[in-house]
Amino acid sequence: MVKDVGELDWSLLQSFSAVVDAGSLSGAARALAQSQPTIGRHIKALEAALGVGLFTRAPRGLAPTSAGLEIAEMAREMQSAANRLRLIADGKADDLNGTVRITASVVTSHYVLPSIIADMRQAMPEIQIELVPSDTTENLIFREADIAVRMYRPTQLDVITKHVGDQPTAVYAAKSYLDRMGRPKMLKDATNLDFVGFDKSDLIIRVMADLGIKTTRDFFSLRCDQQAVHWELVRAGCGLGGAQTIVGDADPLVERLLDGQIQMQSLPIWLTAPQALHTNLRIRAVWDYLSNALAKQIGI
Amino acid sequence: MVKDVGELDWSLLQSFSAVVDAGSLSGAARALAQSQPTIGRHIKALEAALGVGLFTRAPRGLAPTSAGLEIAEMAREMQSAANRLRLIADGKADDLNGTVRITASVVTSHYVLPSIIADMRQAMPEIQIELVPSDTTENLIFREADIAVRMYRPTQLDVITKHVGDQPTAVYAAKSYLDRMGRPKMLKDATNLDFVGFDKSDLIIRVMADLGIKTTRDFFSLRCDQQAVHWELVRAGCGLGGAQTIVGDADPLVERLLDGQIQMQSLPIWLTAPQALHTNLRIRAVWDYLSNALAKQIGI
DNA sequence: TATGTGCTATTCATAATTGAATGGTAAAAG
DNA sequence: CTTTTACCATTCAATTATGAATAGCACATA
The missing domain is CATH 1.10.10.10 (Winged helix-like DNA-binding domain superfamily/Winged helix DNA-binding domain)
Structure with a gap:
C-alpha cells in the first residue's frame, strides 16, 4: 500500500x-x-x-x-x-456488541459452563461468546482469551484476578456400577472396588496416601489423564472416581459416596483477565455474570 | 489487507x-x-x-x-x-544500485559538493545521489540522510565519524569592491572598510575580538545569518567577509586579503553515517569517495 | 511401490483499494 | 469584505491486490 x-x-x-x-x-x-x-x-x-x-x-x-x-x-x-x-x-471500547473469549479447563468447559453461558446469552444477547476449552495456560496478554476460569491462583503479570470461592470435591460412581458391585459404607470396603485413576498424574495417589491408603499406579486398572474423559469413564460404570461436586451432584447417572468418611480437598475457582481490559464494558459484563453464576453454583 | x-x-x-x-x-x-x-x-x-x-x-x-x-x-x-x-x-544490502542521501550545510552544498558529486557520478553512475542542503542537524537514524558532511564533530549516538581534516579560512572581498575602495595592506587599514557580518550570530565579533579589534553588531552595516547568502553578498561587492579557503580560492570574483596579518581559525570537516549502514556497499563507496575528494581539496 | 501430507510457485479472474476530482468549511491575509 | 490557503468528506473510474485453482517437490506412511 x-x-x-x-x-x-x-x-x-x-x-x-x-x-x-x-x-x-x-x-x-x-x-x-x-x-x-x-x-x-x-x-x-x-x-x-x-x-x-x-x-x-x-x-x-x-x-x-x-x-x-x-x-x-x-x-x-x-x-x-x-x-x-x-x-x-x-x-x-465502549461497545457492548462483540465477542468475548472465555477459556477454562476441558472439564469446566464441558460440564459447568454450558448452562451458565446459555443463561448469559439470554440475558445479554448482543454479546457473543467464544469458549476455548484448554488444559494449558493461555496467554491472556496476547488475547488468546479475554477471561480465564481457573482452578488455581493465576500468576501472570498485568492481570486482575478474583477468587470466586472454593468448590468441594467428592468421590462418585455410576448407579449402574453400584447396583452391580454394592455400595461401600466404609472407606476400607471401597478399596476392593475399581478406581479410575490417572496415567501420568499422581494426584489421586497422593490424595489416597493422605487418607492412609497407600496405592501405586497399578492399583488403578483403568487410567486416563484427560479429566473430562476420566469423568465419562466413571459415569459409564468403570469404577469410582473423584470429581467436583458441582459436576457430580448435577449428574443423575452417578451417586456420591463415602460422605463423612473422607475429606476431599476443595478446588478454588479463580477468574482472571488482562488488567487493561477491565474497563471494557463487554468483558466487564461477562466477568460479573460468570462470577455471580459460579458463586451461586458452589453455594456462596 | x-x-x-x-x-x-x-x-x-x-x-x-x-x-x-x-x-x-x-x-x-x-x-x-x-x-x-x-x-x-x-x-x-x-x-x-x-x-x-x-x-x-x-x-x-x-x-x-x-x-x-x-x-x-x-x-x-x-x-x-x-x-x-x-x-x-x-x-x-549488497546492491550498488540505489540512492545515497548526503546532507551538508548550505554553503558546502552550494560551493563545495557540486564538482565533487559531478566527478563521483561519472566514476559510479549506478549510484544516485540526493543532496540535502541544511544548516540544521539531520537525524541520521531516521534516514533523513545517509551521510552528513559537517564542520563540527558529530555527537549523535550509534554513528561512525571520520575527521577528514581541517580547512583553513580567510578574509575575502570582491575584486570590484577592492578596485573601488583600495586594497588594505594592514589589518588596521581594513577596519575602515565595510564588513559583512552576521545578524544574530556573534561568530565574527568573537573572531575579531581575538585579533584585538573590539566590535559590536553595529560595526557591520550589512548583516545576514544565512552563510551562503552572506558569501554572495561578499562576492557582489558589499564588503569584506570570511570564508573557507576551498570556497574563496576557487572563486574568480574575489581576492584573498591580509594573508600573514591575521590567523583565522580552521574549520574541521567531518563525515558521519549511521553505524549500521557502514556495511552497505553503496554508502561505503560514497563515503570513501567523499572522504578522498574533500581531503584532496584541503591539500591532504 | 503407491498414496497421503504439507509445502512453495504460478496463473487468471475477481474483489478490494486507491486516487483524481469535486465540494464544503474554517481560518488567515489583503 | 473578498481571496487565498489548508483542511476533511465523498464519488466514481482506474489500478492494484487478492485468492481459487493448479502444478510440482519433498517427505512420511502403508
Whole structure:
C-alpha cells in the first residue's frame, strides 16, 4: 500500500513477522486469515524493497537467513507493540456488541459452563461468546482469551484476578456400577472396588496416601489423564472416581459416596483477565455474570 | 489487507502513526506518499476495528483524543522498531544500485559538493545521489540522510565519524569592491572598510575580538545569518567577509586579503553515517569517495 | 511401490483499494 | 469584505491486490 519512496509498508512487515513465527507461508497465511500466495508475494516484495534475502526456501517451509533472524527482533518488537496497542484500545471500547473469549479447563468447559453461558446469552444477547476449552495456560496478554476460569491462583503479570470461592470435591460412581458391585459404607470396603485413576498424574495417589491408603499406579486398572474423559469413564460404570461436586451432584447417572468418611480437598475457582481490559464494558459484563453464576453454583 | 478476525492490519497502524505525527490526513498522506482519502479511510477503518474514537476532526486537521494519545505511544514504538529494522536491513544490502542521501550545510552544498558529486557520478553512475542542503542537524537514524558532511564533530549516538581534516579560512572581498575602495595592506587599514557580518550570530565579533579589534553588531552595516547568502553578498561587492579557503580560492570574483596579518581559525570537516549502514556497499563507496575528494581539496 | 501430507510457485479472474476530482468549511491575509 | 490557503468528506473510474485453482517437490506412511 505504501509506495516505495523511503517508507516501508508495515503490512509487509506484518507478514514477515507471521512467517518468522509460523515457519512457513501457509502457516502465516492461516494465522493472518490470508492466502498463501499473498504472503509469498509480501515476502518477495519485502526482500526486493530491502535488497536482502530474508529466507531460504525449503520443502517444509521457509528458514530465515542470518539477516532475517536479525531483522526478526524488530518485527517481534512491532508485534509486541501492536498487541499492547490492541489491548489498550480494547480496554477503552465502549461497545457492548462483540465477542468475548472465555477459556477454562476441558472439564469446566464441558460440564459447568454450558448452562451458565446459555443463561448469559439470554440475558445479554448482543454479546457473543467464544469458549476455548484448554488444559494449558493461555496467554491472556496476547488475547488468546479475554477471561480465564481457573482452578488455581493465576500468576501472570498485568492481570486482575478474583477468587470466586472454593468448590468441594467428592468421590462418585455410576448407579449402574453400584447396583452391580454394592455400595461401600466404609472407606476400607471401597478399596476392593475399581478406581479410575490417572496415567501420568499422581494426584489421586497422593490424595489416597493422605487418607492412609497407600496405592501405586497399578492399583488403578483403568487410567486416563484427560479429566473430562476420566469423568465419562466413571459415569459409564468403570469404577469410582473423584470429581467436583458441582459436576457430580448435577449428574443423575452417578451417586456420591463415602460422605463423612473422607475429606476431599476443595478446588478454588479463580477468574482472571488482562488488567487493561477491565474497563471494557463487554468483558466487564461477562466477568460479573460468570462470577455471580459460579458463586451461586458452589453455594456462596 | 488483514481481515478483521483478531489481528489488526498494520497498514492501518502505520497510517495512524503518520497522522499522529503530521496532525492531519493531508500531512500524513504526503509523508507516506499516499492520498488523503486513503489515509482518511484507514483511520476510519481503524476506529471501527478498535471501537474507539481516535481523533476529533477539526478545520486544521485531526486532534487525537485521550485514547488516541495513549495508543500513539505504541504506534511510536512500532515506528521506532520499523526504522531500526530498515537501518539494519540497509546495512546488509549488497546492491550498488540505489540512492545515497548526503546532507551538508548550505554553503558546502552550494560551493563545495557540486564538482565533487559531478566527478563521483561519472566514476559510479549506478549510484544516485540526493543532496540535502541544511544548516540544521539531520537525524541520521531516521534516514533523513545517509551521510552528513559537517564542520563540527558529530555527537549523535550509534554513528561512525571520520575527521577528514581541517580547512583553513580567510578574509575575502570582491575584486570590484577592492578596485573601488583600495586594497588594505594592514589589518588596521581594513577596519575602515565595510564588513559583512552576521545578524544574530556573534561568530565574527568573537573572531575579531581575538585579533584585538573590539566590535559590536553595529560595526557591520550589512548583516545576514544565512552563510551562503552572506558569501554572495561578499562576492557582489558589499564588503569584506570570511570564508573557507576551498570556497574563496576557487572563486574568480574575489581576492584573498591580509594573508600573514591575521590567523583565522580552521574549520574541521567531518563525515558521519549511521553505524549500521557502514556495511552497505553503496554508502561505503560514497563515503570513501567523499572522504578522498574533500581531503584532496584541503591539500591532504 | 503407491498414496497421503504439507509445502512453495504460478496463473487468471475477481474483489478490494486507491486516487483524481469535486465540494464544503474554517481560518488567515489583503 | 473578498481571496487565498489548508483542511476533511465523498464519488466514481482506474489500478492494484487478492485468492481459487493448479502444478510440482519433498517427505512420511502403508
